Amino acid sequence: MFGVNEVTAQLAPYPAETLRKLRLQLEGEGRRVYDLSTGDPRIPVWSAIQDKVRNSLPDISQYPSVLGSARLREAHAAYLLQRFGVRAGDNLTLLPTAGSKEAIFHIPLSLIQRKGQDRILFPTPGYPIYRDGILFAGGIPTPMPLRHEEGFLQQPWNLPPEIVRDTVAIWINYPNNPTGTCATPAYFARIVEWAQAHNVVILSDECYVDIYDGALPESQRPPSMLQLTQKGVIAFYSLSKRSGLTGYRAGFMAGDPAILGPHTQARARFGVAQPDFVQEGAIVAWEDDAHVAARRVIFSHRVRWMGAALLEMGIQTQIPEATFYLWGKVPAAYSEDDVRFCRELAEKGGVLFSPSSWLGGGGPGWFRIACTLDDRESREALDILQGFCG
Ligand SMILES: Cc1ncc(COP(=O)(O)O)c(C=O)c1O
Structure with a gap:
């Protein structure tokens, strides 16, 4: 008998795919759809990146290497130095990735030592791949709810000692998807202090x-x-959010050589850097901040006015200092049923948001708006929401 393993067999449908199906179904019915569900804003790619990729298309196609080109690694190093004052060298290994999704999925393969016993902590609601990667690697995915009353900040110091004892790593994601929360250096310092005291690796998703x-x-x-x-x-x-290159698949990992050194050997089995012509475009993107500044202007404007519009409608939210997400409380009439709220809004109004339950079990009763559409379309979507809630 052919079959699949237990982990694959028990996977729930991937949220983005469920939302995509819903969109296609509505479009198939000839409905006007406002898709504010997925973090994939429709903004043209900076022309210098497009030109570089176009001009780098080779006549003969060759495999990319696991390390990528020296120029790409230099661009990663220059970015870290310029943006954070962090210097790559003997204490910091760099490794290019094909976007961050596959890198996030694969890293537990190198960290789980005792299958069925080692835990990796991850925030919920959050990016679903944290949990799935841990599961496929044979670890115990251990969710940490992001609570409104705790400012949506993970508090690992409150975990019971028997959980901490088996924990090998913790996922941290600030600026946070989906809540838009930003962490301070003081909070990061507390996480580092806790992790080092308990010999826990910090996996920091900074996309x-x-x-x-x-x-x-x-x-x-x-x-x-x-x-x-x-x-x-x-x-x-990742360049997905920074430069709007979701379709190019370009990112990198940076970290402790004691882990990333051996992990490079592992990646040579299952992963490679981006295709060479994408690497060329990625170099342009990592070396420039002006095109990112232009995106920041667009997103700050959108989250500000859309957040204010939600507040005016009586929907609890806060205007985030980072990301392009708004995290809203489902209206009381839906008594925390975020899936029903989002489904009805989609079916009756053609407006797609992500319900918090599809982003993990940690925060029922919320929904996420990704500010992906222009002002006119977003205004129309919010008018529909207002009519729906009113
Ligand atoms: C928190 C977070 N991490 C990682 C990713 C993956 O991004 P990519 O694979 O496009 O780099 C996403 C995508 O939405 C995300 O929201």
Whole structure:
């Protein structure tokens, strides 16, 4: 008999795919759809990146290497130095990735030592791949709810000792998807202190670190965990949100050579850097901040006015200092049933949001708006929401 293993057999449908199906179904019915569900804003790619990729298409196609080109690694190093004052070298290994999703999925393969016993902590609601990667690697995915009353900040110091004893790593994601929360260097310092005391690796997903309110003074921009320490830390970066290159699949990992050194050998089995022509475009993207600043202006404007519109409608939310997400409380009439709220809004109004339950079990009763559409379309979507709630 053919079959699949227990982990694959028990997977729930992937949220983004469920939402995509819902969108296609509504579009198939000839309905106008406002898709504010997925973190994939429709903004043209900066032309210099497009040109570089176009001009780098080779006549003969060759495999990319696991390390990527020296120029790409230089661009990663220059970015870390310029943005965070962090210097790559003997204490910091860099490894290119094909976006961060596959890197996030694969890292537990190198960290889980005792299958069925080692735990990796992850935030919920959150990016679903944290949990799935841990499961496939044979670890115990251990969710940490992000609570409104705790400012949506993970508090590992409150975990019972028997959980901490079996924990080998913790996922941290600030600026946070989906809540939009930013962490301070002081909070990161507390995480580092706790992790080092318990021999826990910090996996810091920093893919939104450059999508912040452009008006913030430099000292208040979202920090990197690598600024606190590089020991026992692996940070994940991506051009998907920074440069709007979701379809190009370009990112990198940076962290402790004691982990990333051996992990490079592992990656040579299952992963490679981006295709060479994408690497060329990625170099342009990592070396420039002006095109990112232009994106920041767009997103800060959107989260500000859309957040204010939600508040005016009586929907509990806060205007985030980073990311392009708004995290709203489901209206009381839905008594915390975020899936029903989002489904009815989609079916009756054609407006797609992500219900918190599809982003993990930690925060029922919330929904996420990804500010992906232009002002006119977003206004129309919010008018529909208002009519729906009113
Ligand atoms: C928190 C978080 N991490 C990682 C990713 C993966 O991004 P990519 O694989 O496009 O780099 C996403 C995508 O939405 C995300 O929201």
